[in-house]
Amino acid sequence: MVEKKLTDKLIFASNNEGKIREVKEIMQDYGKEILSLREAGIDIDIEENGTTFEENALIKCRVIHEITGAMVLADDSGLEIDYLNKEPGVYSARYLGHDTPYDKKNQIILDRVKAAQGQERSTRYVCAIAAVLPDGSEYTVLETVEGLIAEKPAGEGGFGYDPIFLVPEYGKTMAELTPEEKNAISHRGKALRAIRSLLEQVGK
Amino acid sequence: MVEKKLTDKLIFASNNEGKIREVKEIMQDYGKEILSLREAGIDIDIEENGTTFEENALIKCRVIHEITGAMVLADDSGLEIDYLNKEPGVYSARYLGHDTPYDKKNQIILDRVKAAQGQERSTRYVCAIAAVLPDGSEYTVLETVEGLIAEKPAGEGGFGYDPIFLVPEYGKTMAELTPEEKNAISHRGKALRAIRSLLEQVGK
Numbered sequence: 219m220v221e222k223k224l225t226d227k228l229i230f231a232s233n234n235e236g237k238i239r240e241v242k243e244i245m246q247d248y249g250k251e252i253l254s255l256r257e258a259g260i261d262i263d264i265e266e267n268g269t270t271f272e273e274n275a276l277i278k279c280r281v282i283h284e285i286t287g288a289m290v291l292a293d294d295s296g297l298e299i300d301y302l303n304k305e306p307g308v309y310s311a312r313y314l315g316h317d318t319p320y321d322k323k324n325q326i327i328l329d330r331v332k333a334a335q336g337q338e339r340s341t342r343y344v345c346a347i348a349a350v351l352p353d354g355s356e357y358t359v360l361e362t363v364e365g366l367i368a369e370k371p372a373g374e375g376g377f378g379y380d381p382i383f384l385v386p387e388y389g390k391t392m393a394e395l396t397p398e399e400k401n402a403i404s405h406r407g408k409a410l411r412a413i414r415s416l417l418e419q420v421g422k
Numbered sequence: 423m424v425e426k427k428l429t430d431k432l433i434f435a436s437n438n439e440g441k442i443r444e445v446k447e448i449m450q451d452y453g454k455e456i457l458s459l460r461e462a463g464i465d466i467d468i469e470e471n472g473t474t475f476e477e478n479a480l481i482k483c484r485v486i487h488e489i490t491g492a493m494v495l496a497d498d499s500g501l502e503i504d505y506l507n508k509e510p511g512v513y514s515a516r517y518l519g520h521d522t523p524y525d526k527k528n529q530i531i532l533d534r535v536k537a538a539q540g541q542e543r544s545t546r547y548v549c550a551i552a553a554v555l556p557d558g559s560e561y562t563v564l565e566t567v568e569g570l571i572a573e574k575p576a577g578e579g580g581f582g583y584d585p586i587f588l589v590p591e592y593g594k595t596m597a598e599l600t601p602e603e604k605n606a607i608s609h610r611g612k613a614l615r616a617i618r619s620l621l622e623q624v625g626k
Contacts, residue, residue, distance in 0.1 A: 272562060273477060346560075356550075357616070358476060360560035412561070415623035420616050 225352070227251050229258045231278040231292035236377030237406070241291070244401055244410040248417075250289070260285065271296065271308055271346035272358040279350040287352055291413070295345040295406060297379045299327065299367060301334040310379075324371050324382045331367050339367040343383060343392075345405035347413045357416055361408035365392075376400055429556070431455050433462045435482040435496035440581030441610070445495070448605055448614040452621075454493070464489065475500065475512055475550035476562040483554035491556055495617070499549040499610060501583045503531065503571060505538040511548075514583075528575050528586045535571050543571040547587060547596075549609035551617045561620055565612035569596075580604055 228250040230241050238254045245252055255262070264281050268274040271294045278292035296310030306313030314323045331339060346360040363385075371381035373393025380392035385403065392400055401407040432454040434445050442458045449456055459466070468485050472478040475498040482496035500514030510517030518527045535543060550564040567589075575585035577597025584596035589607065596604055605611040 270477070270480070272480065272560065273474070276474070276476065354566055355612075355616075356476065356562070356564035358560070358562040359620075362558055408559075412559075412620065412624050416563075416616065416620040419619040419623055 225288065227253050227258070227288055229253050229255065229260075229282055229286060229288050229290045231255055231264075231282045231290055234377075237293055240397075240401060240404075240406055241293075241410060243397060244407055245414060248414055255282070258282075258286065258288075266294065266311075268294075269308065271344055272348065272360055274308065275346045275348035276350070276356060276358060279348045279356070283350040283352075289349070289351050291347060291349050293345060293347050293406065293409075295343065297341060297343055297383070299331065299341045301331045301338055301340075301367075302327075320378055321371065321381075324379060327367065327379075328370065328382060334367070337366075341365050341367050341383065343379075343405040345409045347406070347409040349413055349417065351417075355420075357413060359409045359412040359416070361405050361412065363403060363405045363408070429492065431457050431462070431492055433457050433459065433464075433486055433490060433492050433494045435459055435468075435486045435494055438581075441497055444601075444605060444608075444610055445497075445614060447601060448611055449618060452618055459486070462486075462490065462492075470498065470515075472498075473512065475548055476552065476564055478512065479550045479552035480554070480560060480562060483552045483560070487554040487556075493553065493555050495551060495553050497549060497551050497610065497613075499547065501545060501547055501587070503535065503545045505535045505542055505544075505571075506531075524582055525575065525585075528583060531571065531583075532574065532586060538571070541570075545569050545571050545587065547583075547609040549613045551610070551613040553617055553621065555621075559624075561617060563613045563616040563620070565609050565616065567607060567609045567612070 230252055233254055233256050242252050264278050266274040268277055274294035275292045279290045282290045296307055298304040298307055342362045342364050344362050346358055349357045366384040368382045368384040368391050372391045373381050376393045383392040434456055437458055437460050446456050468482050470478040472481055478498035479496045483494045486494045500511055502508040502511050518530055546566045546568050548566050550562055553561045570588040572586045572588040572595050577585050577595045580597040587596040
């Protein structure tokens with residue numbers, strides 16, 4: 219099932235369409251074709267049992283690199299809400315149930331932070347990107363973007379918690395930004411650009 | 423006890439003289455003064471309870487960053503000996519006792535691999551370097567260098583397992599190389615140059 223010729227490809231170890239779209243936008247001039255797991259013909263469940271964002275991203279890379287030998291990137295990202303003791307944190311995808319739609323999750327979060335005012339609503343998106351290369355070298359980058367939990371959901375762009383993540387500089391939620399605006403400031407955009415720079419710099 | 427003005431400094435979270443010397447050699451043109459923990463006035467025992475090299479290096483960075491707010495780099499490195507099921511691996515420093523001198527550890531290893539011939543003596547040095555920056559962003563790089571366990575210890579340079587780590591291209595052990603030769607090919611040299619590139623590239 220796995221494609222044989224993967225040496226000129228870069229596998230992004232995810233099937234999350236929102237993430238794949240962002241990765242393809244940001245890495246489009248990197249010079250390698252980017253494949254999702256599905257596009258690489260890989261159907262596998264990977265247990266993300268790390269305790270940090272970096273660890274979870276590396277776990278995914280290593281498993282897929284073991285199978286394919288290809289260059290593999292993976293992401294692990296989440297939302298830390300200070301008022302909720304930094305929940306959902308590293309468990310963001312599983313928070314409130316893996317299958318619960320995000321509009322429902324976002325409403326539950328808004329209810330839980332209802333009493334919080336102003337800076338009490340501070341939050342940050344965290345994104346770790348890991349890369350494992352054919353020669354076995356490994357890289358991780360973790361970047362954050364600070365924001366506030368919005369009063370109510372707004373916007374149709376992005377995905378996940380974006381409709382309730384207010385970006386103070388713009389006075390808009392992440393979901394109200396254009397893809398270009400979001401990629402320029404987002405945790406995932408910053409982390410992907412840093413890892414791309416690193417890979418270019420080390421000549422891999 | 424902790425110095426106040428650390429913003430133009432880079433703390434390397436170790437007191438291992440061999441490592442500190444290599445870091446200062448490789449990062450000397452980076453533009454920041456490099457301090458060991460002792461030089462930064464920090465006296466602390468950090469429990470390295472991660473299960474991977476990257477995790478242990480990040481744990482050290484985070485603790486020291488929490489205390490100082492400074493840019494912190496840390497290393498976790500080890501030797502994987504294939505004939506010994508990749509031991510000592512992530513437990514390299516504690517292997518055969520934390521206080522056991524390396525000449526004794528190296529002799530014990532030579533005894534344990536005595537029956538191994540040729541490629542059966544394959545081994546690799548692994549080095550993870552982590553960086554935590556004042557803005558909270560985090561980076562890790564893991565690099566390896568392949569070698570063979572030597573027939574007997576040789577050389578006075580380097581430190582740790584270097585006298586029994588044979589570098590096939592040179593026909594010498596790591597401990598027989600000059601510091602310049604070692605830094606050019608070593609796991610730590612490669613990882614430090616990669617992280618320096620990354621930090622320069624992201625402008626931090």
